[in-house]
Amino acid sequence: MPDGSTVTPVAPVPPELSADTLRRAPKVLLHDHLDGGLRPGTVAELAESTGYTGLPTSDVGALGRWFREAADSGSLVSYLETFAHTCGVMQTEEALVRVAAEAVEDLAADGVVYAEVRYAPELFVERGLSLDAVVEAVQAGFAEGVSRVAERGAAIRVGTLLCAMRQHARALEIAGLAVRYRDAGVVGFDIAGPEDGFPPTRNLDAFEFLRQNNAHFTIHAGEAFGLASIWEAIQHCGAERLGHGVRIVDDIKTDADGTVHLGRLAAYVRDRRIPLEICPTSNVQTGAAGSIAEHPIGLLARLRFRVTVNTDNRLMSGCSMSSEFAALHETFGFGLDDLRWFTINAMKSAFIDFDERLRLIDTVIKPGYAALA
Template sequence: MSTRTVPTPQELRSAPKVLLHDHLDGGLRPGTVVELADETGYSGLPTTDVDELGRWFRDAADSGSLEKYLETFAHTCGVMQTEEALSRVAAECVEDLADDGVVYAEVRYAPELFVERGLSLEAVVEAVQDGFERGRKAAAERGKQIRVGQLLCAMRQHARALEIADLTVRYRDRGVVGFDIAGPEAGYPPTRNLDAFEFLREQNAHFTIHAGEAFGLASIWEAIQHCGAERLGHGVRIVDDITTADDGSVSLGRLAAYVRDRRIPLEVCPSSNVQTGAASSIAEHPIGLLAKLRFRVTVNTDNRLMSGCSVSSEFAALVDAFGFDWSDVQWCTINAMKSAFVSFDERLDIINNVIKPWYAERV
């Protein structure tokens, strides 16, 4: 990394940032979880003390296992089974991101997880969009501009991917910008949902795939070569195809070279990766090497509640661990905006009129 001015945590909060990998049901405010549990009759919370609940989510997620990490979502999804709850969570999500300096975000969730009380998939998408619009307007009233799009996830262990892909296409002009598959990687390869990806490609629709987090190179290879993923959710296990010699020289395997050469974006989530065991610590996270080798790295939160993080705090951790400076933060931010699932004109507008002018004074 270069040796320019080191950003402080507070300065990072004010910097315009772009977020591509953030789960709606992983970003609730602890107080909202408690209030919605009371309003909706959900009785499964481990505690109703707001501070204790926030700590519980972080501690429960610190398991070193993706499967155990995912179990924490039973509580957030449990309180998000009404249109009112979905809209509230979505609105607060946008406000929280805007307060953290995020100017563009793609927030993902699996509509199929919110139909336990009879909501239709369409009602879920529309409730979330209503919340996003309310959150955007509330942020704008405080002088904070943010653009937010929905990414609809299918759960890879279920059999509804084609149905969710069709929902994505039907709502792509009404707030939905793309598709993803989520859930446990091991035992559920991306090709299990190949019909959904073929449909999306036929429809000229955008999609990313969770790959290379809990499972290795095979998951990444399938996501790209069989399914046609435009981006990789996490993707950090691509480091398994990179060899560092004793003299410090680095060589890339065929897959790693392909990912770098094609500029396939990596939606890296450092804190989450440590929690799920994909990395042993932030200091030893592959993002340092991947950034140095100029893979198209983006910095993301994954689940702000479970990781107790924000985009700003993720960057602050990288400043501490790898000496990231303003030029590195800008580079990751532009990487992310280049990789967004909105039109070329919209991407250029945010890069040229929002991101670059702000960083020009610091880089």
């Protein structure tokens, strides 16, 4: 193992980070699922307008609570079952446009200045939409949302990640779709769905195609499964980022005196600055962490892994970027400097061009945090 190093605990920060300060802090979001972020009222209204009859209740307040409670299962498989309802109401072009536009508005209202929002086009073709029609409807919705935000005097940029479901056999097809629409706002590719039993190496042809076409991709790995999924995602598939990646902590050992030893894989991930798309609340819900206090993000941040903070599924987790920041501030004592670091980490790791990443860091993120300080 690499040489050990001693980790100094983070000192508590005075509680001056108000809810308003956290909301106004510029944020960058790399891991957010479109079908996991609907407003409960939108789910109810779309169910009525599209004839979807599977909802557990039509009462908006009760529906929002149901999604959060159903997701609090401690199992990724059970957590994913809640998406049957959101996907069920997103089977028309009009529904996809509405959901995408509202997602942009909600993120901007929460202080997000750049977001990569992901979804699996194959999940929205049950009523006859083609994959292309799905992508074009979502892109139209994102554009509409950006326009509405601009009318209110704010700004947000949104990139799209197209997901393939790892339990299906359409990864190469979806990878081709991502490449075909990369000049229309699609910035990358991902595989999602149940990890256990569906390793990323099942989709090697898709990742080879993406590399040959100079296309970006991230892979869900190290959430419900362990180090093997991370190793395969990086070494076999060539992932640029890790969706979640929290199980990298299984390759880190801490002695009683605080000395930390990184295993070969953990050291490689840190040395190569491979971004971790960490979603604290979601990780607790799916059992990847016992609680926010037990979440490895505190250790990973202190060890200076390329940690980013994300929402995953805002509806199921009842969360926002501001609430995730608030939980980390209250639990680990992270202050504005730490939140700025998470945000710049994320912006550096985004799948847009280098010049635009620098522009957002230098003209939006750094000035925004300076004004708060």
